[in-house]
Structures are given as C-alpha cells and as structure tokens.
Amino acid sequence: MTWGLTGVSVTRGGRLVLDGATLDVAPGGIVAVVGGDGSGKSSLLAVLAGLLAPTAGQVGTATRSRLGFLPASSGVYPDLTAAENLRFAATVHRMGSAAADERIRALLAITGLTAAAGRLGARLSGGMRQKLGVAMALVHQPDLLILDEPTTGVDPVSRADLWWLIAREAARCAAVVLSTTYLDEAERAGEVVVLDHGRTVLQGAPAGIVAAVPGQIRAADSRPSGPYAWRRGRSWRVWHPAGGDGEVIRPDLQDAVVVAALREAEEAGDE
Numbered sequence: 501m502t503w504g505l506t507g508v509s510v511t512r513g514g515r516l517v518l519d520g521a522t523l524d525v526a527p528g529g530i531v532a533v534v535g536g537d538g539s540g541k542s543s544l545l546a547v548l549a550g551l552l553a554p555t556a557g558q559v560g561t562a563t564r565s566r567l568g569f570l571p572a573s574s575g576v577y578p579d580l581t582a583a584e585n586l587r588f589a590a591t592v593h594r595m596g597s598a599a600a601d602e603r604i605r606a607l608l609a610i611t612g613l614t615a616a617a618g619r620l621g622a623r624l625s626g627g628m629r630q631k632l633g634v635a636m637a638l639v640h641q642p643d644l645l646i647l648d649e650p651t652t653g654v655d656p657v658s659r660a661d662l663w664w665l666i667a668r669e670a671a672r673c674a675a676v677v678l679s680t681t682y683l684d685e686a687e688r689a690g691e692v693v694v695l696d697h698g699r700t701v702l703q704g705a706p707a708g709i710v711a712a713v714p715g716q717i718r719a720a721d722s723r724p725s726g727p728y729a730w731r732r733g734r735s736w737r738v739w740h741p742a743g744g745d746g747e748v749i750r751p752d753l754q755d756a757v758v759v760a761a762l763r764e765a766e767e768a769g770d771e
C-alpha cells in the first residue's frame with residue numbers, strides 16, 4: 501500500500517498555493533518535503549492528512565485512526581504535563597489504558613523525557629516540546645506518519661534524537677512524510693520532494709537528484725555576473741547550463757534545489 505498525492509492543487513485565500521503537486525510514500529519509506537518559506541509544504545501535508553480539501557487531483561491517505569500528524573505548532577498543550585499530553589493523544593486514538601500506560605512509559609524513555617514527565621508543556625524546552633509532539637503523533641503506531649517541520653528550531657542533539665525516533669517508526673514499516681527547511685537533513689530521507697511555488701519540481705532519492713543536475717557548477721570568490729549565481733557560505737556558486745571550461749564542483753542537494761528553482765523561474769518567465 502502506498503500513500504500519496506497526484507496532481508493536487510489547492511486554493512487558499514483566493515491564491516493557488518499547490519499547483520499539481522505530487523508525492524508518493526511506501527511503508528518503511530521516509531519522504532522529506534523541502535522548499536522555501538511559503539512554497540506550500542504545510543498545505544501539502546495538510547492535504548495528505550485529510551485536513552485540507554484539494555480543488556483538483558487525487559489523495560490516497562490512511563484512515564484517520566491509522567494516521568499520525570504533527571502540526572507545525574507541535575500540537576503540545578501548554579497547560580498539560582508531558583505525560584498528560586501523551587495520555588490525551590492515546591485517548592484520542594482510543595487506546596486501552598493498559599496499552600497506553602506501557603506505550604507512554606516507553607515513549608517517555610525513548611525521547612529522554614522520563615524525568616520531565618510531570619513538567620507542563622509550556623515549561624519544556626523547544627527541543628523537548630518537539631520530541632513530545634512527535635511522540636504524541638506516533639503514540640498509536642500509525643501506518644502513515646505526517647510531521648510538519650519536526651526539527652525546526654531544535655538543537656543538533658535533539659535533532660539527532662528526533663531522526664532516531666522517526667527512523668524507528670519507518671523501521672516498523674510506517675510510511676513517514678516530513679517537511680524540513682534543512683537540506684542537509686533531507687539527505688537522510690530515502691526520497692525528497694522539492695516544492696517551488698506549489699509545484700513539485702524535483703522528486704526522487706537524494707543521490708539521484710544530485711546526479712541528475714544538468715550542466716556544470718563552479719565556485720567563485722566574488723559575486724559573479726549573470727543570473728545563475730548564488731552564495732554558498734563565504735564563496736559563490738555559478739551554474740553553467742551548457743557546461744564549459746574550468747574546475748567543476750560536484751553538486752550537493754542544496755545546489756540541486758537551487759538549480760531546480762532557477763530552471764523553474766526561467767520557465768515561468770518564458771510563459
């Protein structure tokens with residue numbers, strides 16, 4: 501059973517925010533949805549979660565009881581303790597109390613939150629709150645786990661913990677779809693979907709996406725002229741669509757995403 505979206509369009513506030521977007525995820529797979537601010541990541545996940553109705557296209561998703569969802573706001577109730585938040589999520593998913601007790605104990609241990617079980621959501625650190633939110637989304641061992649920016653604003657140690665938690669879910673054969681603005685992180689996913697202005701501009705395994713970058717990329721110390729240049733750390737990179745002379749840099753996922761956005765902008769300009 502694979503889940504996903506085919507040619508999905510969504511209009512919000514009179515604007516087309518998803519424009520024929522596509523995504524597939526299979527059990528045991530992790531798909532990372534990446535894209536700049538406002539590219540449509542949250543809208544895409546909301547459609548997959550059945551929270552937002554598309555104006556066109558097909559949605560194949562799990563039944564509500566087999567679905568786990570982490571909203572961008574983490575979904576943690578500030579005036580409930582960490583354990584109470586998990587208990588609430590277990591109750592919503594109609595877990596029996598014995599099964600819930602055992603699962604809550606295990607999840608608190610896995611997320612390193614056992615000592616903070618009695619602490620109010622409002623008093624948890626950002627990283628703790630995200631881990632709790634993810635634990636709430638997966639308390640009932642869903643078949644499809646949808647996580648909206650689970651690691652945004654989280655320190656590197658908690659990010660590693662979160663990835664471990666997510667990988668465990670995939671290992672027990674859940675299908676996982678998550679959004680992220682961190683491209684280094686997206687490289688850990690089996691598949692990446694790159695959104696630009698609501699369109700899927702790249703989709704596939706990170707290595708395949710990188711291998712398929714057309715043309716050549718070179719480095720420059722100062723800002724190069726022309727439209728195909730972008731900053732990378734202290735230096736610049738330039739895309740040469742037709743290739744040419746000079747030392748070539750092997751692109752990474754970040755470069756591949758930039759090139760895809762440049763090509764997309766060019767095509768939009770041609771229309």
Ligand SMILES: Nc1ncnc2c1ncn2[C@@H]1O[C@H](COP(=O)(O)OP(=O)(O)OP(=O)(O)O)[C@@H](O)[C@H]1O
Nearest residue numbers: 512513514517535536537538539540541542543544
């Ligand atoms: N409820 C809404 N009503 C109207 N427009 C909306 C609504 N929610 C989002 N949008 C618009 O839809 C577009 C896509 O937003 P969305 O939140 O899906 O993107 P995103 O990639 O998740 O961005 P971000 O990372 O900034 O949250 C944006 O232009 C946003 O302003």
